[in-house]
Amino acid sequence: MKATKETLSPTRVKLTVEVPFDELKPSLDATYRKLARQVRVSGFRPGKVPPRILDQRLGRGVILDEAVQEALPQLYSEAVQAEEVDVLSRPEVDITEFADGGQLVFTAEVDVRPEVALPEFADLSVTVDAVEVTDEQVEEQLGALRDRFAQLQPVERAVQTGDFVSLDLSAQADGKPIEGAEATGLSYEVGSGNLIEGLDEAIVGAADGESRTFTTELLAGDQAGQQAEVTATVRGVKEKELPALDDDFATTASEFDTLDDLRGDVRSRLEQSRRTEQVGQAREKLLESLLERVEVPVPDSLLAGEIEAREHRLSHELENIGTDRATYLETLGQTAEEFDAEVRETAGKAIRSQFILDAVIDAESIGIDQGELMEQVIYRAQRSGLQPDVYAQQLAQGEGLQALMADVLRTKALFLLLENAKVVDGEGNPVELALPARPAPDADEDDDHAGHDHEGHDHADHDHADHDHAGDDAAAEPAEAPAATAAVDSGDRDI
Numbered sequence: 001m002k003a004t005k006e007t008l009s010p011t012r013v014k015l016t017v018e019v020p021f022d023e024l025k026p027s028l029d030a031t032y033r034k035l036a037r038q039v040r041v042s043g044f045r046p047g048k049v050p051p052r053i054l055d056q057r058l059g060r061g062v063i064l065d066e067a068v069q070e071a072l073p074q075l076y077s078e079a080v081q082a083e084e085v086d087v088l089s090r091p092e093v094d095i096t097e098f099a100d101g102g103q104l105v106f107t108a109e110v111d112v113r114p115e116v117a118l119p120e121f122a123d124l125s126v127t128v129d130a131v132e133v134t135d136e137q138v139e140e141q142l143g144a145l146r147d148r149f150a151q152l153q154p155v156e157r158a159v160q161t162g163d164f165v166s167l168d169l170s171a172q173a174d175g176k177p178i179e180g181a182e183a184t185g186l187s188y189e190v191g192s193g194n195l196i197e198g199l200d201e202a203i204v205g206a207a208d209g210e211s212r213t214f215t216t217e218l219l220a221g222d223q224a225g226q227q228a229e230v231t232a233t234v235r236g237v238k239e240k241e242l243p244a245l246d247d248d249f250a251t252t253a254s255e256f257d258t259l260d261d262l263r264g265d266v267r268s269r270l271e272q273s274r275r276t277e278q279v280g281q282a283r284e285k286l287l288e289s290l291l292e293r294v295e296v297p298v299p300d301s302l303l304a305g306e307i308e309a310r311e312h313r314l315s316h317e318l319e320n321i322g323t324d325r326a327t328y329l330e331t332l333g334q335t336a337e338e339f340d341a342e343v344r345e346t347a348g349k350a351i352r353s354q355f356i357l358d359a360v361i362d363a364e365s366i367g368i369d370q371g372e373l374m375e376q377v378i379y380r381a382q383r384s385g386l387q388p389d390v391y392a393q394q395l396a397q398g399e400g401l402q403a404l405m406a407d408v409l410r411t412k413a414l415f416l417l418l419e420n421a422k423v424v425d426g427e428g429n430p431v432e433l434a435l436p437a438r439p440a441p442d443a444d445e446d447d448d449h450a451g452h453d454h455e456g457h458d459h460a461d462h463d464h465a466d467h468d469h470a471g472d473d474a475a476a477e478p479a480e481a482p483a484a485t486a487a488v489d490s491g492d493r494d495i
Contacts, residue, residue: 003079010114011088011299017079019071019104027071031063064100076108086113089301111299116359119293121420126285130425131274133267141266146245149253152238158205159237161191165203166236169196173218173228181228185235199232206234275434282423282433283414287353290417296352306347360413368408376408 001023006014036049039057044050054063072093080087089111097105152164159165167188171181191200202214211233218228243249250262318328329339360366381391395401415435423431 001075001078003082005083005085008109010297011111013085013110013112015076015079015083015085015091015108015110017075017104017106017108019075019106021101021103024067024071024104028064028067031067031070035063035066060100064098068095068098068104071104072106075104075106079108080110085110087111088113088299111301113358114297114299114355116294116296116355118356118359118363119290121417122422124286124289124417124421126282126289126421126423128278128281128285128423128425128431129274130427130429130431131271131278133270133274137270138263138267141270142245142263145253145266146242146249147240149249150240150242153241155237155239156208157237158207159190159203159234160239161200161204162240163190164188164238164240165190165234167203168233168235169230171218171228171230173226178218178228181230196230199230202230203232203234206232208234208237210234272434278431279418279433279435282418282421282431286414286417286421287356290356291349291352294352294356296355298348298351298355302351303344303348306351307343310343310347354410357410357413360417361409364413364416366409366412366416368405368412372408373405376404380404 001020002018004016006016008014032051032054033047035054035058037047039049039054040046041049041053041057044053076091076093079085087110091108091110093106093108095104095106097103155163165188167183167186169181169183169186171178186195188195188199190203193200196216198214198216202212206212211231213229213231215227216230218226243252245259247258250256250259254262254265256262256265314328315325318325325336329336332339334342377392377395378388381388384391386394395404418433418435423433425431
């Protein structure tokens with residue numbers, strides 16, 4: 001077999017493969033054996049039909065064609081390996097020459113990974129925000145912590161913004177009660193604005209037991225969009241009583257014995273959060289710098305596949321929350337054309353970023369060991385709420401494990417770039433990033449590092465059973481940002 005490669009563009013090549021007829025004999029023999037088992041001919045047992053009889057019954061041309069189709073995948077794979085083609089798509093195959101006893105000539109056009117000319121790592125430079133924690137930010141965090149431990153005390157006065165009230169609600173439209181629009185003993189924080197439009201304005205100034213009626217637009221149900229008369233009756237008023245900011249509060253709200261120790265811990269946590277944000281900012285800016293400096297063409301087929309994958313994920317997510325694409329675009333304030341253009345741009349950037357990082361992986365011979373892989377399996381299994389062995393079995397199906405390994409390798413490549421790049425703050429001062437020893441691929445997710453509310457502290461030794469706390473909300477779990485994964489396959493394809 002002889003294979004030659006012709007470069008059609010930076011992302012597409014054409015392979016021309018010449019195969020002598022003798023090299024097709026194994027495939028031809030295998031085709032005859034298969035057909036001998038399938039074709040029923042009187043006087044011959046299954047599998048014992050001679051080739052000459054099959055030629056008479058089916059036609060030599062039909063058999064030759066099937067033998068060629070049988071041989072093409074392996075021949076193509078051998079040509080890809082011989083010419084060291086890093087393929088990214090299914091090939092477009094065309095048989096240009098073939099006759100009984102003559103050579104087979106076919107061509108295969110396929111998208112390939114483009115060559116990436118990497119800059120010198122030491123020439124890379126990014127500017128990040130300095131790690132600064134002000135006294136005001138520390139006090140803001142302490143204030144939020146005080147608010148969590150505030151107690152609700154009954155008051156005998158009219159409703160004010162910030163109070164917590166118990167409400168009875170009912171609604172009617174066109175003089176008729178609306179079924180399912182009644183509620184009793186509903187707890188509500190006045191001023192939060194998260195219940196009914198117009199409710200806050202209506203009940204501020206109302207006394208315990210007083211009813212207020214107001215007009216609002218129904219947002220759900222069979223009468224959504226219609227005007228309704230809502231009556232709200234106040235059944236109790238409580239105000240938040242904040243604990244004193246002292247050593248006793250520190251003991252109650254944390255594992256620390258003094259307010260100074262708690263304040264120091266808050267500052268330390270904020271600084272750590274800022275350092276984590278700094279790493280994420282450096283990663284983002286470094287990738288932006290690379291995309292500006294390195295020319296990376298993107299194959300059309302790969303871009304189309306990435307866009308399709310993103311649209312599929314979006315459709316699935318919108319279906320889960322019970323809305324449609326038009327409504328979603330309306331909330332974004334975008335037209336369909338603007339949204340599609342944005343998806344196309346972000347998909348292209350994601351693919352180009354992966355090509356650059358993959359080039360770093362190859363240039364620096366970056367690998368992954370078993371320990372790193374197991375750490376990621378365990379970490380992601382915990383986030384998915386699955387046992388590690390169950391999650392590992394799911395990864396083994398399809399290309400999940402391959403995608404995870406690629407994710408880990410690309411993250412290691414990015415951190416290698418950060419280690420070698422020049423990182424400074426806005427005033428040009430060198431910044432030493434707090435890079436983890438083993439960076440996780442999820443380290444750049446959109447986690448909220450604005451501050452810590454100390455929910456991770458152990459309060460088991462404190463008795464809060466009799467406290468009526470105003471703000472004991474559970475910590476929100478950061479959402480996992482879907483990473484764009486370019487499907488990079490080997491040379492083995494079904495043709």
